[in-house]
Amino acid sequence: MTKQWLIIRLKGFPVSFYINRQVPGILLAIALLTLAGIVISLGYGEYQIPPLEVIKTLLGLETTNPDYPFIINTLRLPRILVAFLVGTGLAIAGTIIQGITRNPLAAPGIIGVNAGASLSAVSLLVLFPNAPISILPFAAMVGALLVSLLIYFLAWDGGSSPIRLILVGVGFNLIVNAITNLMVTFGDINNVSQALVWLAGSVYGRNTEQVLALLPWIGIFGILALLLAGELNTLNLGDDTARCLGSKVEWQRGLLLLTSVALAGASVATAGAVGFVGLMAPHLGRQLVGSSHQGLLPVAGACGGMLVVWADLLGRLLFAIELPCGIITAAIGAPYFLYLLIQNRAQ
Amino acid sequence: MNQKKNSLNRLKTKQLTLGYDNKPIVVDLNVAIATGKITVLVGANGCGKSTLLRGLARLLKPRGGMVYLDGKAIYKLSTKTVAKRLGMLPQTPVAPEGLTVRDLVAQGRYPHQNWLQQWSAEDERMVEEALTITAMKELSSRSLDSLSGGQRQRAWIAMTLAQDTDILLLDEPTTYLDLSHQVDLLDLLHELNENKGKTIAMVLHDLNLACRYADHLIAIKQGRIYAEGAPEQIMTVNMVQDVFNLDCQIVPDPIAGTPMCIPIGRKLKSFSSLNK
Numbered sequence: 001m002t003k004q005w006l007i008i009r010l011k012g013f014p015v016s017f018y019i020n021r022q023v024p025g026i027l028l029a030i031a032l033l034t035l036a037g038i039v040i041s042l043g044y045g046e047y048q049i050p051p052l053e054v055i056k057t058l059l060g061l062e063t064t065n066p067d068y069p070f071i072i073n074t075l076r077l078p079r080i081l082v083a084f085l086v087g088t089g090l091a092i093a094g095t096i097i098q099g100i101t102r103n104p105l106a107a108p109g110i111i112g113v114n115a116g117a118s119l120s121a122v123s124l125l126v127l128f129p130n131a132p133i134s135i136l137p138f139a140a141m142v143g144a145l146l147v148s149l150l151i152y153f154l155a156w157d158g159g160s161s162p163i164r165l166i167l168v169g170v171g172f173n174l175i176v177n178a179i180t181n182l183m184v185t186f187g188d189i190n191n192v193s194q195a196l197v198w199l200a201g202s203v204y205g206r207n208t209e210q211v212l213a214l215l216p217w218i219g220i221f222g223i224l225a226l227l228l229a230g231e232l233n234t235l236n237l238g239d240d241t242a243r244c245l246g247s248k249v250e251w252q253r254g255l256l257l258l259t260s261v262a263l264a265g266a267s268v269a270t271a272g273a274v275g276f277v278g279l280m281a282p283h284l285g286r287q288l289v290g291s292s293h294q295g296l297l298p299v300a301g302a303c304g305g306m307l308v309v310w311a312d313l314l315g316r317l318l319f320a321i322e323l324p325c326g327i328i329t330a331a332i333g334a335p336y337f338l339y340l341l342i343q344n345r346a347q
Numbered sequence: 348m349n350q351k352k353n354s355l356n357r358l359k360t361k362q363l364t365l366g367y368d369n370k371p372i373v374v375d376l377n378v379a380i381a382t383g384k385i386t387v388l389v390g391a392n393g394c395g396k397s398t399l400l401r402g403l404a405r406l407l408k409p410r411g412g413m414v415y416l417d418g419k420a421i422y423k424l425s426t427k428t429v430a431k432r433l434g435m436l437p438q439t440p441v442a443p444e445g446l447t448v449r450d451l452v453a454q455g456r457y458p459h460q461n462w463l464q465q466w467s468a469e470d471e472r473m474v475e476e477a478l479t480i481t482a483m484k485e486l487s488s489r490s491l492d493s494l495s496g497g498q499r500q501r502a503w504i505a506m507t508l509a510q511d512t513d514i515l516l517l518d519e520p521t522t523y524l525d526l527s528h529q530v531d532l533l534d535l536l537h538e539l540n541e542n543k544g545k546t547i548a549m550v551l552h553d554l555n556l557a558c559r560y561a562d563h564l565i566a567i568k569q570g571r572i573y574a575e576g577a578p579e580q581i582m583t584v585n586m587v588q589d590v591f592n593l594d595c596q597i598v599p600d601p602i603a604g605t606p607m608c609i610p611i612g613r614k615l616k617s618f619s620s621l622n623k
Contacts, residue, residue: 017465227462240437246430246458291445
C-alpha cells in the first residue's frame with residue numbers, strides 16, 4: 001500500500017508517525033561518513049594517532065599509549081563534537097527558515113539572524129574586552145533574538161508574510177553587518193583580531209564545557225523542530241491552504257521562527273558565523289529524501305553536522321596553517337549558492 | 348447522510364461585510380449555503396464572489412457581520428474544529444517542489460492530528476479512500492510538478508477529501524483546465540455530493556456548466572446578491588444583462604434541459620437585431 005513510507009504506531013498509545021522509507025538508510029550512511037570524518041579528525045594533529053587506536057580509545061578499550069585518552073577525549077573530541085552540533089543546529093535552523101518562508105534561498109545567515117548574533121558578540125569583544133568570555137554565547141543569543149524579533153515585527157502588516165520576512169531580513173542583514181564592520185574598523189586592533197577569528201566561524205580550542213552548554217539547545221530545539229515537522233509541511237502549502245486545514249498560521253510560524261533562532265543563535269554563539277551550512281544542508285537533504293519535513297529535518301541536520309565536521313578536518317589538513325571551518329564552508333557554499341540561483345532562474 | 352440534507356443550513360452569514368484595505372467588496376450580505384446541495388456562485392470579475400468564499404472559509408476577517416457554522420460564530424470555534432467540518436480549496440494553490448501526491452493528500456489529515464498522533468490508522472484509511480475516489484492511486488508516488496493540470500487539481504481535491512469535511516468550498520476549481528477536464532472534475536464533485544452527501548459551494552465562470560451542475564445558483568453583483576435560486580428560475584436574459592452586462596439568449600441545454608446562455612456580442616449584434 002504505502003510502499004514509500006515507513007509507518008510507526010504504538011499499540012495502546014495515541015502515538016503514530018511516518019517517514020520516507022529511505023530515511024533510516026540515508027541517515028545511517030551519513031552517520032558512517034560523519035564517523036569516518038570524526039575518527040580521521042581525532043587521529044590527525046601534531047601527535048598522529050592511528051584510526052584503530054582512536055576507535056579503541058573512544059570505546060574505552062586498552063590502547064598502546066596511556067596518553068591517548070587525554071589527547072582524544074579531552075583535547076580533540078570537544079572541538080569535533082562542537083563542529084557536529086553547530087552544523088546540525090544551523091542546518092535544522094536553515095530548513096525551518098526555508099520552510100516558513102517557502103523560499104529555497106533563505107537561511108538564518110541570509111535573513112540576518114546570524115548577523116544579529118555576530119554583531120552583539122563582536123561588540124562585546126571589541127567594546128568590553130575585559131568581559132568574561134563565558135558570557136559571549138549569551139550575548140550572541142540575545143543579538144540573534146533581538147534582530148529576529150525586529151524583523152518579525154517590522155515585517156508585520158496585519159499578518160506576517162513570508163516575502164516581507166525575507167525582504168526585511170535581507171535589509172537587516174546588510175545594516176547589521178555594516179555596523180559589525182564599523183566595530184571591526186574602529187576597534188582596538190588586539191580585540192579586533194580576536195573578533196575576526198570568531199567572525200570567520202571556528203571551532204578551534206572548544207572545550208567540554210562548551211559542548212555541554214550547546215548540547216541542550218540543539219537537543220531540545222532539535223526535538224521541538226521534529227515535533228513541528230507536520231506544521232512545517234502544512235505552512236509549506238501556502239498560508240491560505242494551511243489556514244483552511246486548521247493551522248494557526250501566525251502562531252505556528254512564530255513558534256517555528258523562535259525554534260530556528262534558538263538553534264542558529266546557540267550555534268553561532270558557540271562557533272561564530274559558520275556560513276552557508278543553513279543554506280546547503282536543507283538542499284542536500286531535499287535531494288536525498290524529498291520535501292516532507294518528517295524526513296527532511298533529521299537528514300538535513302545530519303548533513304549539516306557532517307559538513308562542518310569535514311570542513312573543520314579539511315581546514316586543518318589542506319594547508320600549512322589551520323583555516324577556520326567557516327572559511328571552508330563558505331568556499332564550498334558560495335559557489336553552491338550561485339549554482340542554486342542560476343538553477344532557480346532556469347526554471 | 349440524507350438526514351443532513353433536510354436539516355438547517357449549516358453555513359450562513361449575517362450582514363457580512365468583507366473587504367481589503369479600506370475598500371468594502373462584499374456589503375451586508377445574508378446568504379445561506381444549502382446543506383447537502385451544490386451551490387454555485389457566479390458573477391462578473393471583481394464582483395466579490397471569491398471574496399465571499401474566502402470569507403465563508405474564515406480566510407478573510409469580516410469588517411462587519413459574521414459567518415455562522417452550525418449556529419456558532421465561526422471565529423468562536425477553534426481553527427481545527429472548523430477544519431473538521433469545512434474544507435476549502437483556494438484558487439490555484441501551490442505546492443512545494445518535489446512534493447508527491449501522497450504527501451499532499453496526507454496533509455488533508457492535519458486537523459485530525461496532533462504532535463504525537465501524526466499518522467493513525469484512520470488517517471491512512473481516509474487518504475487511501477480519497478486517492479481511490481479521485482482515481483489518483485496509480486499516480487500517488489509521482490511528484491505534483493510532473494502531473495497534468497487536471498491530475499494536479501484532482502490531487503488537491505483528494506487532499507480536501509482526506510480532510511473529511513461535510514462542507515467543501517472551491518474557488519474556481521476548473522480554471523486552467525480544458526473542457527473535458529472541467530466536465531470530469533465537475534462530475535467528480537457531483538458524485539461526491541450524490542454519494543457522500545457533501546455540501547459543495549463553488550465559484551465557476553462557465554455559466555452553462557454552472558447551470559448544469561448547480562442545485563442552487565447565486566448571482567452576485569457588486570458585492571450584493573442579485574438573484575438566487577434554482578438555475579431554471581434565475582437564469583434569465585435580464586439577469587445576464589444586469590450581472591454580466593452581456594446580451595444573450597437563454598435556450599434549454601439540448602442534453603440536460605438546464606438553461607443555456609448563448610452570448611450575442613458585438614460581432615453578431617446586427618444579426619440578432621435583424622432576427623427580431
